Amino acid sequence: MANGLVSKIYKHRFNIIAGLFLILGVIFAVENFIVFTNLNYKGKRMDELSIGSLHKGIYIKDNMTYTYGNVGELTGRKSTQIYLVDIGSERNQYMEMLVKKSSFYQKDNDIEKLHTFFPGGYKVLNTSRKVKLYAIVEKNKPLLYDFYKELFNNKSDDLKNVVSKDYVIRVVNPDDYKRNMIGGIFLIILGGIVYAYAHLKKKKERENDNTAEDTENETKPKGLFSRGVLEGREVLSVELVWEEGNIIFKEKSMIERIINALDDVVDESDDFASVQGNAICTFMFQLEDCTDIIFEMWAEKRIKSVGGFYYISENAYNELYDIWKGKVY
Secondary structure (H helix, E strand, O other), X not given: OHHHHHHHHHHOHHHXXXXXXXXXXXXXXXXXXXXXXXXXXXXXXXXXXXXXXXXXOOEEXXXXXXXXXXXXXXXXXXXXXXXXXXXXXXXXXXXXXXXXXXXXXXOOOOHHHOEEOOOOOOOOOOOOOOEEEEEEEEEOOOOOHHHHHHHHOOOHHHHOOOEEEEEEEEEOOHHHHHHHHHHHHHHHHHHHXXXXXXXXXXXXXXXXXXXXXXXXXXXXXXXXXXXOOOOOOOEEEEEEEEOOEEEEEOOHHHHHHHHHHHHOEEEEOOOHHHOOOOOOEEEEEEEOOOOEEEEEEEOOOEEEEXXXXXXXXXXXXXXXXXXXXXXXX
């Protein structure tokens, strides 16, 4: 069973690879296209948010001119800076903002170079320094909630209306999603190429098989009975005739043996005119429609029928010879 499964997998390996490329490509392209589109065309500004209306999957597109500074750091495979930013038009609600150090914001105008204030110390800024913020709101327990209780001098029940307790803002780079989207499209194209190759390869194999079969059918003669001589006609008996006598076979098993032997044609003789001598014996088939068909057995494994001379295999010739000599009954 395992070998059969492996054999099927190997046989259809190109279709499987094409399917994987297509599935992964569609997933990559669709998911990243949705995020890329939402970031650029459905993104909200920070002052449109409020703690009471937060939910996972809110897309943010805004210009930042200040933060409340780097209040923490999350280390791991990639270091993540934790900032505190305000949301809402009243500047009295806050959220954590997570920024990976490897993001595109590590440039001349990155977040670390923005103006920094303490919570509640907001004032109108006259500055040309801005950072284009692209972010996604995620459901995630803020990491520094105890720190905020001390900072704002609030109890936990009061603090949840000031600082988001369940959601954070994760800064993202829309170009990453654009690259992933293009990569997904490339996988779809690659899957199509592999599928087309598998289809053409299979089609070529079928054509080769058909060509080989046609060639084989052309070069390898069919059996005498496979030519349709007895198709749809029942054999009642076979009479074996030779110079010294004759014998009639009516048993179906013996008739089948004679037919199978005569059907085992190896090649057609191309020297009809040069054949000399006489038949050793004759097999006369009596059919249900009161007609006869005669096959003569000659030396050198030749059989003569209506169409001429044919060579049969040595085993078939020996079988007919033994039937003639009475060695097989």
